[in-house]
Amino acid sequence: MIRLEEVTKRYGETLAVDRLSLEVGEGEVCVLIGPSGCGKTTTLRMINRLIEPTSGRIMVGDRDITSVTPEELRRGLGYAIQSVGLFPHLTVAENIVTVPKLLGWEASRMQARVGELLSLVGLDATSYRGKYPRELSGGEAQRVGVARALAADPPVLLMDEPFGAVDPLNRERLQGEFARIQKELHKTVVFVTHDVDEAIRLADRIALMRDGRLQQYDTPENLLDHPASKFVHDFMGADRALKRLGRVRVDAVMRSEVPRISDGSDAVAAAQRAACTAERFSYLVDQDGRLEGWIDCRLLDRGGSAESAITHVDWRATTVRPDTSLKEALSHMLELGFRSIAVTDETGRLLGDVALAGIETTLTEGDAYSAGGPAEGGAQ
Amino acid sequence: MGVQSASVDRQRPRRRTDRVAATGAILALAGCVALPLYALRANRIVNGTPLSLGAGGPAAWMLLALAIAAATASFSLAGKLRARVELACAVGMMGALLWALGFAAAHLAPDVTSPARVSIGAGAWVAVAGAAVVWFAAVHARPGRAWRVGALVALVVVVVAAAMWGGLGRLSIVLEYAVQGAAFWSAVWTHIALAGTSLGFAVAIGVPLGVASSRIPWVRTAVLSIVGVMQTVPSLALLGLLVVPLAALGLPGIGPLPAIIALTVYALLPIVRNTYVGLTQVDPSVVDAGRGMGMSRWQLLTRVEAPLAMPLLLEGVRAAAVMIIGIAAVVAFIGNGTLGVLVILGWGGQVDDLTLLGAVPMVLIAVAADVGLRAAGRLVTSPGIRMEVS
Ligand SMILES: Nc1ncnc2c1ncn2[C@@H]1O[C@H](COP(=O)(O)OP(=O)(O)O)[C@@H](O)[C@H]1O
Ligand SMILES: [Mg+2]
Numbered sequence: 001m002i003r004l005e006e007v008t009k010r011y012g013e014t015l016a017v018d019r020l021s022l023e024v025g026e027g028e029v030c031v032l033i034g035p036s037g038c039g040k041t042t043t044l045r046m047i048n049r050l051i052e053p054t055s056g057r058i059m060v061g062d063r064d065i066t067s068v069t070p071e072e073l074r075r076g077l078g079y080a081i082q083s084v085g086l087f088p089h090l091t092v093a094e095n096i097v098t099v100p101k102l103l104g105w106e107a108s109r110m111q112a113r114v115g116e117l118l119s120l121v122g123l124d125a126t127s128y129r130g131k132y133p134r135e136l137s138g139g140e141a142q143r144v145g146v147a148r149a150l151a152a153d154p155p156v157l158l159m160d161e162p163f164g165a166v167d168p169l170n171r172e173r174l175q176g177e178f179a180r181i182q183k184e185l186h187k188t189v190v191f192v193t194h195d196v197d198e199a200i201r202l203a204d205r206i207a208l209m210r211d212g213r214l215q216q217y218d219t220p221e222n223l224l225d226h227p228a229s230k231f232v233h234d235f236m237g238a239d240r241a242l243k244r245l246g247r248v249r250v251d252a253v254m255r256s257e258v259p260r261i262s263d264g265s266d267a268v269a270a271a272q273r274a275a276c277t278a279e280r281f282s283y284l285v286d287q288d289g290r291l292e293g294w295i296d297c298r299l300l301d302r303g304g305s306a307e308s309a310i311t312h313v314d315w316r317a318t319t320v321r322p323d324t325s326l327k328e329a330l331s332h333m334l335e336l337g338f339r340s341i342a343v344t345d346e347t348g349r350l351l352g353d354v355a356l357a358g359i360e361t362t363l364t365e366g367d368a369y370s371a372g373g374p375a376e377g378g379a380q
Numbered sequence: 381m382g383v384q385s386a387s388v389d390r391q392r393p394r395r396r397t398d399r400v401a402a403t404g405a406i407l408a409l410a411g412c413v414a415l416p417l418y419a420l421r422a423n424r425i426v427n428g429t430p431l432s433l434g435a436g437g438p439a440a441w442m443l444l445a446l447a448i449a450a451a452t453a454s455f456s457l458a459g460k461l462r463a464r465v466e467l468a469c470a471v472g473m474m475g476a477l478l479w480a481l482g483f484a485a486a487h488l489a490p491d492v493t494s495p496a497r498v499s500i501g502a503g504a505w506v507a508v509a510g511a512a513v514v515w516f517a518a519v520h521a522r523p524g525r526a527w528r529v530g531a532l533v534a535l536v537v538v539v540v541a542a543a544m545w546g547g548l549g550r551l552s553i554v555l556e557y558a559v560q561g562a563a564f565w566s567a568v569w570t571h572i573a574l575a576g577t578s579l580g581f582a583v584a585i586g587v588p589l590g591v592a593s594s595r596i597p598w599v600r601t602a603v604l605s606i607v608g609v610m611q612t613v614p615s616l617a618l619l620g621l622l623v624v625p626l627a628a629l630g631l632p633g634i635g636p637l638p639a640i641i642a643l644t645v646y647a648l649l650p651i652v653r654n655t656y657v658g659l660t661q662v663d664p665s666v667v668d669a670g671r672g673m674g675m676s677r678w679q680l681l682t683r684v685e686a687p688l689a690m691p692l693l694l695e696g697v698r699a700a701a702v703m704i705i706g707i708a709a710v711v712a713f714i715g716n717g718t719l720g721v722l723v724i725l726g727w728g729g730q731v732d733d734l735t736l737l738g739a740v741p742m743v744l745i746a747v748a749a750d751v752g753l754r755a756a757g758r759l760v761t762s763p764g765i766r767m768e769v770s
Contacts, residue, residue: 050672075674085669089687089762099673132764148673158672 001026001188002047002156007056009042009212016042018212019056024205026155027186031199034209034235040192043209044158047190048077060156075099078149078187082161084141086133092118092144093129099152117147120184122177139170146178150185157189163198175201176323179249196237200224201246201325208232220247241363242327250329251322253362254343256352260285261295283342283350284310290348291315315348322351326362329354398454398521401466404513405451408473411506412444417477418484418504421552423495425730430501435488436480443476443507450514463521467531470515475538477507479546486547497552499733553740556733564722568741571718574636575708575745578643579701586648587693590655591681603652611649615710618642639711646707647700654696658689691761698753705746709738719745 002024009017017039024030032040045051047058049070058065065073086095096117097110105113118125121143133141142162149157163171163178175198182189182202193199199206200220208215208223215235216228224240227233237243259282284293292312299309319342320329333341333356340355411417412433417440419428433440450469453462485498519528542548557564589607593600613621619642623633631637662685670680712720719738726735758766 048672050668071674071676073674074672079669079672081665081669081672083663083665083668085663085665085667087666087670087684087688088663089684089764091764098670098675102674102679132762134764145669 001028001061002030002190003059004043004047005057005059007043007046007053007058009039009046009051010054015212017046017053020209020212020214022207022214022217024188024190026188028204029182029189029191029202031203031206032190032192032209033194033196033199033206034215036194038209039212040194040209041160042212044160044190044192048074048079048158050074075102075152076154076156078152078154078157080145080149080157080159080162082164084133084145084165086136086141086144086148088133090132091129092131092133092136095133095144096148096151098148099154103152105152113151117150120150120181121147123147138166139174142166142170142174143177146181150181150187155188157187157191159189160192161194162191164193164195171198172324172328176321176325178202180323196235197243197246197327200243208235220244242330245327245330245359245362246325248326248362249322250320250324250326250343250354251351253326253358254322254352254354255358258283258342258350258353260350262287262289281340283353284312285350289350291319291342291344291350294342315342315344318342319344319348320354321346326354326359330356330359396458398462398466398517400520401454401462401514401517402451404510404515404517405447405454405469406510407513408447408507408510409444409451411503411508411510412440412447415503415506416501417507418481419499419501420488421497421499424497424552424556424733428497428499428501431484431488431498435484437483437487439476439479439483443473443480446472446476447507447510454514454517460521460523463518463523464527466514466518466521467523467527470511470518471531471534471538473511473514474508474535475542477504477511478539478542478548481551482542482547482549485550485552489550489552497555497733498550499552500736552733553736556731556737560722560734560737564737567717567719567722567738568745570716571705571708571720571742572745574639574643574711574716574718575701575705578640578704578708579647579697581640581644582647582651582700582704583697585644586651586696587655589648590652590693591659593652593656594659600656604656607649607652610645615642615646615707616713618645619711619714634714636716638714639708639716642711643704643707647704650696650699650703651693652696654692654699655689658692658696659685661692662688687760687762688765691757691765694753694757694760698750698757701749701753702746705742705749709742 002022004020004022007017007020008015020039020043022030022043032043034040042051046053047060047065049065060073060077086092087098093111093114096114097105100110100113114129115125118128123140123143128140128144133144136144142165146159146162149159163174166174179202191202203220205217206220206223207217210231216223216232218226218228221244223232223236224243227236259279261282261284280296280298282295282297283291284295286292292315294311294313295306296309296311300306318336318338320332322343322345329341333339339357340353342353343351345351416430417433417436418431420431421428433444436443446469450466450473453465453469457465481498481500481504489496489498515531519531548554589599589603593603610618619638622638622641626633626638666684666688667680670684675683708716708718709720709723712718712724719742722738723735723742724738726732726738
C-alpha cells in the first residue's frame with residue numbers, strides 16, 4: 001500500500017532520513033519509532049508531501065505520490081498530529097468535516113458522517129457537535145482530531161505521536177480505542193511514536209530508526225525476540241517478557257465462567273449460597289450484573305458472619321476492561337495486591353476475570369500472545 | 381466556576397468599593413459644585429460670567445442628588461445591583477445635566493432677538509466626563525445585557541426629549557448651529573467622507589501588505605519599517621512634504637487628494653501591523669493540520685488564517701479610524717471643509733461656541749466609529765475564539 005524506495009532527506013549537512021526503504025501492507029499498522037531526532041516526523045511528512053524528499057521515490061497504492069498535486073494527495077491521506085491542530089474558530093462538527101468539505105460532499109452526508117465519527121471515537125454526538133475546541137479536554141480534543149483524520153474515510157492514516165500529549169491514563173484508553181477502531185476499519189496506518197510500549201501494543205510492524213537510518217523493520221515479537229543489533233535490543237528494553245504482555249488484550253485470556261451471585265434482596269442469603277461453590281471467591285453483582293464486590297467463602301466456612309465475608313468495592317477502581325492490555329492488567333493487580341482481577345464493561349457489568357496464573361501461562365506459551373493482538377490476522 | 385463563586389463569597393462580607401465609579405461620581409460632583417455648569421454672555425463673542433448651580437432649576441439639584449447617589453452606591457452596594465444603580469445614575473446625570481442646561485438657557489436668554497447667550501460651562505464638561513466614567517465602570521461590572529442596551533436607549537430618549545422640550549434650543553452652541561446651518565452639515569459630511577474614503581483605501585492597501593508581510597520575510601522588513609517611519613512624520617509636516625511630489629506629477633498640493641493620501645498613510649500602520657500580527661500569531665500546528673488535510677494556500681488563508689486573524693485586524697481598523705477622524709480636522713489647513721474648519725474659525729474669531737460646534741461632533745463621530753467597529757468585531761469573531769463569552 002505504501003512503499004518508500006531509497007528515500008533521503010537532507011537539510012544542509014544533516015541527513016534527516018538516509019536511504020530509507022520501507023513497505024507497509026494494506027490494512028497494516030506500521031509504527032515508526034526511534035530516539036528523538038532520528039527522522040520519524042520527516043519520514044511521515046514526506047509521505048503526504050509536507051516535506052519533499054531530496055531523493056528517492058514514494059508510492060501510495062500503485063501511484064507515485066508526485067503524480068498528483070500535493071493537495072489532492074493529502075485529501076486521501078488522513079493526518080493526525082500530537083498538537084491536534086483543531087481549528088479554534090470552528091465547532092467540533094465543522095472541524096471534522098474539513099476534508100469532506102474540500103471534497104464537496106453534500107451537507108446532509110457530512111451531518112450524518114459527524115454523528116458516525118463522534119460515536120466511533122467514543123464521544124456523545126449530540127453534546128459534542130456544537131462545542132468549540134477550547135471547551136474540550138486534551139483527550140477529547142485528540143479524539144476529535146482522530147475523527148477529523150478519518151472523516152473522508154481515507155484508506156491511509158498518518159499519525160505523528162497522536163497520543164503523545166495526553167496523560168498516561170487517557171493515553172492507555174486512547175490506545176485501546178485506536179486498536180478497536182483499527183480492527184473495525186482496517187486502515188493502512190503509519191504511526192510515529194517514541195513510546196516502546198505504545199509501539200508494541202499497536203503495531204503490526206515496527207520500523208526502528210536511528211540517525212535517519214532504518215535499524216530493523218519487523219513484527220513486535222521479532223523485535224523483542226530477535227533484535228538485529230545491540231541498539232535494537234537496548235532500545236526495546238530489558239523487560240521483554242513484560243512488554244509482550246502489552247500486545248495481549250485481557251479478553252484473550254479472560255475466564256468468563258466465574259462464580260457470581262446476584263445480591264438480590266438479602267446479602268446474607270447470597271453469602272450462604274456462595275459457600276456452596278468450589279471456589280474461594282464469588283463475585284457479587286446487582287440485578288443488572290454490575291459488580292458490587294465479592295465474598296470470601298473461606299471466611300464463611302470458618303463460621304464468620306456473612307457481613308464480614310463480603311468486600312464491597314467500586315468497580316471503577318478495581319477492574320479492567322476487555323480491551324485493556326495484559327501488561328496494564330498485571331500492573332493493576334500488583335498495585336491492588338490481588339491474585340486476580342475482575343473484567344467489566346464500560347458500565348461495570350461483570351464479564352469475567354483474569355488470574356495471575358493465566359498471565360503466567362501467556363508468558364510461557366510463545367504463540368498465545370499473537371491471538372489477541374490489536375490487528376487479528378494482520379500479523380503472523 | 382467553583383473557584384469563582386468561592387472568591388465572590390469571600391468578598392461579600394468585605395465589600396470592595398468600586399473605585400472607578402467612585403472617581404467618576406466625585407468628578408461629576410466636583411463639576412456641579414466647584415465649577416460653573418453654565419455661563420451667561422452678553423453676546424456671541426464676549427467672555428461669559430459664571431452662573432450658580434440653581435440657575436438650572438430642579439434638574440440641577442437632581443444632577444447633584446444623582447452624583448451623590450452614584451458615589452454612595454459605589455461605596456455601599458455590591459455586585460449586579462450596584463452596577464445597575466450606577467448605570468441608572470449615569471444615565472440620569474446626563475439627562476439631568478441636559479435639562480438643567482436647557483432650563484438655564486430658556487430662562488436667562490429666552491428672547492430670540494436678544495444677543496444674550498447661555499453657554500456650556502467648564503463644570504458641565506467635567507460632569508459629563510464624570511458620568512461617562514460611572515457609566516463605563518457600571519458596564520464593566522456586568523449589569524446584564526438588558527440593562528446595557530436599556531441605558532443606551534434611555535439616553536437617546538432623554539437627549540431627544542431635552543432637545544424638543546427642554547429648552548436646549550436656546551443654548552448658545554445650538555444657536556451657533558442655527559447660524560451655521562448648512563455649513564455645519566457640509567463640514568460633518570466632508571469629515572466623514574474624507575476619513576471613510578481614506579480608511580477604505582488603507583484597508584485595501586494595508587491588508588494585502590499585511591498578508592504579504594506574514595508570508596515573505598523581506599516584504600515584512602521593508603513594509604513594516606517604511607510604514608512605521610511614515611507614521612512618525614507629524615501630520616502637518618506630511619501635508620507640507622506631499623506638495624513636492626504632487627507638484628512634480630502636476631497635481632494640486634491642496635484639497636482632497638493630498639488629504640486622502642495623508643490620512644491613508646496614517647491609517648496604514650495599525651492595519652498592516654495588526655494584519656501581520658494576527659496572521660503570524662495563528663498556532664503553527666493549526667496551519668500544519670490544515671495543510672496536511674489538503675487545503676490549498678488560498679483555502680488555508682480564507683478559511684483558517686483570516687478568521688483567526690480577523691479580531692486583531694478589525695482592532696487595527698478601529699484604531700486607524702479613530703486616529704484619522706482626529707487627523708481629518710488638520711487637513712482643514714489645506715482647504716478641506718472638515719469640522720476642523722469650524723474649530724479654526726472659532727479660534728480665529730474667538731467664538732467658543734463655533735469651536736465647540738466643530739469639536740463636539742468630531743468626538744461623537746470618533747465614539748460612533750469606535751463603538752460601531754467594536755460591535756462589528758464581535759460580530760465576525762467566532763465564539764470559539766472570543767475573549768469573553770457574554
Ligand atoms: N526544517 C529543518 N531544517 C533543518 N533540520 C531539520 C529540519 N527538520 C528536521 N531537521 C532535522 O532532521 C532530523 C530529524 O528530525 P525529525 O524527523 O523531526 O525527528 P523525529 O521526529 O524523529 O524526532 C533532526 O536532526 C532535525 O534536527
Ligand atoms: Mg517528531
